Amino acid sequence: MTTPSFNRILLKLSGEVLMGEGEFGIDPATCERVAREIAAAKDAGFELCVVVGGGNIFRGLAGAAKGFDRASADYMGMLATVMNALAMQNALEHIGVDTRVQSAIPMSSVCEPYIRRRAVRHMEKGRVVIFAAGTGNPFFTTDTAAALRAAEMGCDALFKGTSVDGVYDADPKKNPDAKRYSALSFNRVLADDLKVMDASAVALCRDNNIPIVVFNIRSEGNLADALRGDGTSTIVRNNAD
Ligand SMILES: Nc1ncnc2c1ncn2[C@@H]1O[C@H](COP(=O)(O)OP(=O)(O)OP(=O)(O)O)[C@@H](O)[C@H]1O
Numbered sequence: 001m002t003t004p005s006f007n008r009i010l011l012k013l014s015g016e017v018l019m020g021e022g023e024f025g026i027d028p029a030t031c032e033r034v035a036r037e038i039a040a041a042k043d044a045g046f047e048l049c050v051v052v053g054g055g056n057i058f059r060g061l062a063g064a065a066k067g068f069d070r071a072s073a074d075y076m077g078m079l080a081t082v083m084n085a086l087a088m089q090n091a092l093e094h095i096g097v098d099t100r101v102q103s104a105i106p107m108s109s110v111c112e113p114y115i116r117r118r119a120v121r122h123m124e125k126g127r128v129v130i131f132a133a134g135t136g137n138p139f140f141t142t143d144t145a146a147a148l149r150a151a152e153m154g155c156d157a158l159f160k161g162t163s164v165d166g167v168y169d170a171d172p173k174k175n176p177d178a179k180r181y182s183a184l185s186f187n188r189v190l191a192d193d194l195k196v197m198d199a200s201a202v203a204l205c206r207d208n209n210i211p212i213v214v215f216n217i218r219s220e221g222n223l224a225d226a227l228r229g230d231g232t233s234t235i236v237r238n239n240a241d
């Protein structure tokens, strides 16, 4: 697969991936391994910002299914992403990568509030900005937050690092015969209701012409491969079938 050349990218880091081989929570070794991959991408010349998910700790929909009010459950989910952001900040700073965490829900004794111009400045200074608390609004997900921040930061592409190696014609975890696309259009993802990312995130990227690269970040080296356009991944973009 050949990927167009990108300079500034947003990495959407799955919360679920941060639990490593565990079934819940944060695995420090996985955070360190992902941090090394981010550091390598920086060394290769990319400007990076990161949106972290929260699926390893709490998802609003799952909370609502157990009886929590949906909006409260979503706020719990957003707080979970702040924990993941701090874990990633810690792992990155251990290996000498300068970072800032900015939260969409202000919590001034923990991290900076989200301020777009300040985030851009951090990136220009070579810092990795980690965006926490999603969009700050319930009824969204961190995929939509990733698309929104990618547009606000002027990113050339959104790399979704998750536990599948691309976009399939059906959920590969439920259908072993599902076929992976190497490239497809935003409109195909929406028309076929492919669930790898939520529709609002896909539409936002389509309307702002920000390609999405979906790749598996569970294995070492895959971020570097995806950034080079090597390895196994799917690119979702305008002007594709
Ligand atoms: N057509 C499809 N192609 C690929 N994956 C799909 C498809 N439909 C559903 N999926 C599922 O989407 C999941 C990835 O998206 P999801 O948003 O759930 O994860 P994430 O972003 O990695 O998680 P987190 O919420 O922890 O940040 C995969 O685990 C896969 O099972």
Ligand SMILES: O=c1ccn([C@@H]2O[C@H](COP(=O)(O)O)[C@@H](O)[C@H]2O)c(=O)[nH]1
Pocket (backbone or CB within 6 Å): 015, 052, 053, 054, 055, 058, 059, 060, 061, 073, 074, 075, 076, 077, 078, 079, 080, 081, 133, 134, 135, 136, 137, 138, 139, 140, 141, 142, 143, 145
């Ligand atoms: O803008 C947002 C982003 C997230 N949430 C809630 O947080 C959890 C965790 O995020 P994932 O994207 O699932 O990893 C999500 O399930 C929502 O409950 C939100 O409300 N608004």
